[in-house]
Amino acid sequence: MGVAYSNIQNFEKAIEAYDFAIAIDEMYSSAYFNKANALANIGKYDQAIDVYRETFLYENPEAITYYYIGECFENLKKYDAAEINYRKAIELKNDFIDAWLGLGISRDELGDSESAINNIMYNGDTSQAKPYFDKALSFLPTKKNKLIMSPDRQALVLYKIAETYVKSEKPNLPEAISLLERAKSIIKDPNPKNAGKDLVKVPELYLVIGDYYIYGLNDGSNAIENYKKAQALDPTSSKAKLRIGQLWVRARNYNDALLYYKEALNIDSTFAPAYRELGDLYALARQYDNAIANYKKFLSLSGDNISAKIRYASALINAKDYEEAIIDINQILMVDSTHNDLNRALGYSYYETGKFDKSLIYIQKFLKNAKPEKIRADDYVYCGRAYAKLKNDSLAAANLYIAFQMDTTKTDLLSEIALSYSKLKKYDEGISFFEKKIAMPIKFILQG
16 A cells, blocks of 8 residues: 555655555565655655664665655765765675766765765865766766666756756866756757657756856756756646746746746645745745745645744744753754754844843854854844843953954944943043944944
């Protein structure tokens, strides 16, 4: 029954069926594996990882299981863990093309973080991923190796690599278009009577070609042309509509973007990314209630993943719903404490709810762990004001002055610094800051 439900994409019912099978025979490893697949399909990646690992209790680990665990970690943006599992898959099956692809993508996505495997620093350069992609490409059919693989499968390998080259922090556009043209030639019908037609439908290829044009060349016209071709090849998919909506956001044509996101949901009302993009769009328009509603829907469809929760928390803060933001952020930090920006968000939110001692703890934690370029004047503003509320006027003045040095348009801070010195009975220093405020150019005073 579980397989039947999965085949019609009713994954919730499939999970129930697999649970029933496991209750009858707790050593039924296939039921664990299929349940994990169903969980991954509805975006519950953390749960899926746990269930995949349960299969190891009842059978020897298989390459495909490690691969799927790696894929779940990749979707959770935990690329170090993804890399570890892709490598384990390759150890068991060296010609596992998808694992080599995943390994290359993980190496690229790790950016400037440290590799858990090699202890080498990377900087988002696709040259670091290329050896793994080249290995994947070596398993494609050639006249020499005489391997057999369907055209659509070959195209998938090529466009997945090209997609990484396009969207990397350091794109490799010549390599990307070379791979995309190669993919197009593989699926092209060789019959002269069918010139311009494809042997098989590969709509995702044209989505990536569209991405190449917009992200690589900033060519919206050719991007839309390819997105529309992808839509024509698969009218039941919402992906092309979403891409066109994103393109209109880039062009600041928000009304057309809104229409395309809604069209994507008309095709598939369970298409989670459209709710995420709608949330972003409404947040941009400062319609925070609509943003929150769409982020909530995205969360319900995407399995409460971390990136979704962070977007939701951001919308709550923008809507000044600080109490709810605090609850959401603390839930995230319980399972993943690697996002330092969340310490800043908690610091701000605790301040706005009058919990100044907690505000200080998290703002200081943020400042301690942040790279200098990530620190904003407002971070020291909140820090200084929290100290002031806790009657530590010396540190209040010091932090508020740092904030003013970072952004001299914040002239109201001069008055706050002066007040702190006055409370310390350091009247000369207080007067000097009041005089600085008075001496500021009028335009700054008006902005202060």
